Amino acid sequence: MGNFVAPPYRIKMVEPIKQTTRKEREKYLKEAYNNLFLIPSEAVYIDLLTDSGTGAMSHFQWAALMQGDEAYAGSRSFYRFEKTVKSITGYQYIIPTHQGRGAEQVVLPLLTPRSGMYFISNMHFDTTRAHVELAGARAIDCVIDACFDIDTYHPFKGNMDVEKCLAYIKKYKADNIAGIIMTLTNNSAGGEPVSMKNLRAVSALAKKYHIPLIMDGARFAENAFFIKQREAGYEQKSIREIAREMFDYTDIFLMSAKKDGLVNIGGLIAIKNDTAFFQTCQVRTVAYEGFPTYGGLAGRDLEAMAVGLKEGMNEHYLRHRLDQVRYLAEKLKHAGIPIQYPSGGHAVFVDCKRICPHIPFDRFPAQSVCNALYLEAGVRGVEIGSMLLGRDPETGQNIESPFEWMRLAIPRRTYTYAHLDIVAQAVISIYEKREKIKGLIFEYEPPVLRHFTARMKYE
Numbered sequence: 001m002g003n004f005v006a007p008p009y010r011i012k013m014v015e016p017i018k019q020t021t022r023k024e025r026e027k028y029l030k031e032a033y034n035n036l037f038l039i040p041s042e043a044v045y046i047d048l049l050t051d052s053g054t055g056a057m058s059h060f061q062w063a064a065l066m067q068g069d070e071a072y073a074g075s076r077s078f079y080r081f082e083k084t085v086k087s088i089t090g091y092q093y094i095i096p097t098h099q100g101r102g103a104e105q106v107v108l109p110l111l112t113p114r115s116g117m118y119f120i121s122n123m124h125f126d127t128t129r130a131h132v133e134l135a136g137a138r139a140i141d142c143v144i145d146a147c148f149d150i151d152t153y154h155p156f157k158g159n160m161d162v163e164k165c166l167a168y169i170k171k172y173k174a175d176n177i178a179g180i181i182m183t184l185t186n187n188s189a190g191g192e193p194v195s196m197k198n199l200r201a202v203s204a205l206a207k208k209y210h211i212p213l214i215m216d217g218a219r220f221a222e223n224a225f226f227i228k229q230r231e232a233g234y235e236q237k238s239i240r241e242i243a244r245e246m247f248d249y250t251d252i253f254l255m256s257a258k259k260d261g262l263v264n265i266g267g268l269i270a271i272k273n274d275t276a277f278f279q280t281c282q283v284r285t286v287a288y289e290g291f292p293t294y295g296g297l298a299g300r301d302l303e304a305m306a307v308g309l310k311e312g313m314n315e316h317y318l319r320h321r322l323d324q325v326r327y328l329a330e331k332l333k334h335a336g337i338p339i340q341y342p343s344g345g346h347a348v349f350v351d352c353k354r355i356c357p358h359i360p361f362d363r364f365p366a367q368s369v370c371n372a373l374y375l376e377a378g379v380r381g382v383e384i385g386s387m388l389l390g391r392d393p394e395t396g397q398n399i400e401s402p403f404e405w406m407r408l409a410i411p412r413r414t415y416t417y418a419h420l421d422i423v424a425q426a427v428i429s430i431y432e433k434r435e436k437i438k439g440l441i442f443e444y445e446p447p448v449l450r451h452f453t454a455r456m457k458y459e
C-alpha cells in the first residue's frame, strides 16, 4: 500500500502550472514589495497560501452548477441549499453569505450592542478578530497550554482552556461577554481539532452564564473526523452523527464554505432556533450581502455548496485529505524541522521562531521564511504570526504573537503526494541555510488586516 492513503478520486481536468527560475522569482518578489499576497499566482509553482476556495470541485458539483436558479428571491437553489444545511446542522434558520467574513460582518455586530464587550474564543482567526474589533469588542484567546508545546503529542491541541474561559467570564462579568466562539478546527493553533468533551464543557459554561456559543466551523468535517479517530466512543459513529452532536452544543454556526464546503466561493449563517435574532440577521444581510435567499452568491454557487457540504463529510475523502497533511508534516519532522505536532487538518505549521531565532518578532521571522521558500522553489506559504496579528488598538504597539508560523495549507483534491515531496525538499533546503534569512520592516503599513497589502523591505 505504500506509506500514504490512496486517493479516492482520479484527475479529470488539469490546470498547467509552471516552474520559474530563481532570477525570475527574485524579480517577482521585489515587484511585490516582498509580500507574497502581491505576487501573481502564475509566478507560483505550488500554491499553499491557503486551503480556502482553492480546492477542486467534483463532477457532481460541476453538474450541479448548471442547475442554478438565478432568481433574485426564493430561488430553487436556495431551498436545496437550505435543506442540506438544515439536515446537517438540525438548525432552523439558514442564510447564505458570500464567504465566511460575510457571515461575520452580519452576525458579530448584532451580538455587540454596546461598547466594552468581549468575545472569548479558543482562538480567533484573523478575519473573526478583525470583525470583533470592528464591532467595538475585544477578542480574548483561551486555547489550552498544550498547544504551545509543539513537540509533544496531544490529540486535541485546539481545545479551549475551560478554566481560563471561566476566569475571564468572572473577571469581565457575563453580561459583557458578547459570545464564545469555538473555531473548529482551530486554525491559528495549527488546524488542531477540538474534542467533543471540550465542546460539551464549553457549551455547559455558555449555558450557565447565558452567553451565546458560536461555532466558527469552516473545517467542522475535518474536526469531526479527528474526533472519530481520536476520541473514545466515537469510533463507530459517522461523520454526520459526530457533526450533528457538535452542532447540538452550539447556538449559531458561521461557516466559510470555501474550506469543508468544497467550493471556490460561499459561506453561511445557521441559527439554531432564535427567531428574533434570525430576523435581525436577515435585515443586516440585505444591507451587506444581498437578499437573504442568495446572500451575495449566484444560484449556481448555492447548488455547488449544497453538494460540496455533503462531499466534505465523506470518510474516504477525509481520510485521504488528512493523510496528505500528515505526509508532509512527517517528512518535515523527520528532517528536524520544528512543526506543530501532531499536524492538524488543513496545513502544516512550521515554527519560524525556532528556525530564525536571530529575527525579532517585529521583524516578522515567518514572513521572511515564507519569502525564502518562495525564492527557493516557487512554493507559496503564508505567515500566521505577528505580521498578521497587527497592532494593539489601545497602545498602537505591534502585538507579539505566541507563534510565528509559516503555514503550508494544502488545497483539497488539488496536489499529489509528488508535489508534497517537492515542498518538503524545498523547506529542508532553506532550513539548511537558515542563518542567512533576514528580517523585514514596513515600507507601507495599512491600518487593518495589514498583511494583505503591506509593502515590506529588508533591513
Ligand code: P61
Pocket (backbone or CB within 6 Å): 049, 050, 051, 052, 099, 100, 101, 102, 125, 126, 127, 128, 183, 184, 187, 216, 218, 256, 257, 258, 266, 267, 382, 388, 409, 451
Ligand atoms: C485561511 F491569508 N480562512 O485559513 P473567508 N474562520 C476561519 C477561517 O479559517 C477563515 C474565515 C473564518 C482562510 C482564508 C484567509 O489572512 C487571511 O471565507 C476559521 O475567508 O471570509 C478563513 O472566511 C474567514 C487567508 C483569511 C488569509 C485571511 O486561509
